[in-house]
Amino acid sequence: xxxxxxxVVLGVGVVFIxxxxxxxxCKIMSAFCKGSDKNDAVQNNVTVPPVxxxxxxxxxxxxxxxxxxxxxxxxxDIEALKVISFKKI
Numbered sequence: 001x002x003x004x005x006x007x008v009v010l011g012v013g014v015v016f017i018x019x020x021x022x023x024x025x026c027k028i029m030s031a032f033c034k035g036s037d038k039n040d041a042v043q044n045n046v047t048v049p050p051v052x053x054x055x056x057x058x059x060x061x062x063x064x065x066x067x068x069x070x071x072x073x074x075x076x077d078i079e080a081l082k083v084i085s086f087k088k089i
Contacts, residue, residue: 053088056086056088059086063083063086066086067081067083
C-alpha cells in the first residue's frame with residue numbers, strides 16, 4: 001500500500017510542478033513579447049490606413065451564390081428568397 005501511495009503522490013506532484021512551470025514560462029514570454037511589441041511599433045511609426053468603401057466586384061454573381069447556399073440550407077426554392085440589402089463588411 002505504501003508503494004501505491006508514493007506513486008500517486010509523486011505523479012500528482014510532477015503534474016502540478018509541470019503546470020506551474022508552464023504558467024511561469026507563459027508569464028515570462030508574455031512580458032518579453034509586450035516589451036518587444038512596444039519598441040517595434042515606436043520604431044516603425046505604424047499607422048493604419050483608413051478603410052475605403054470600394055464597390056463589390058461581380059456583385060450579381062456573389063449574390064446569386066449566396067442565395068443558392070441559403071436556399072439549399074433552408075430547403076426552399078431560390079425564388080422564395082428576397083434580398084433586401086447586400087453590403088460588404
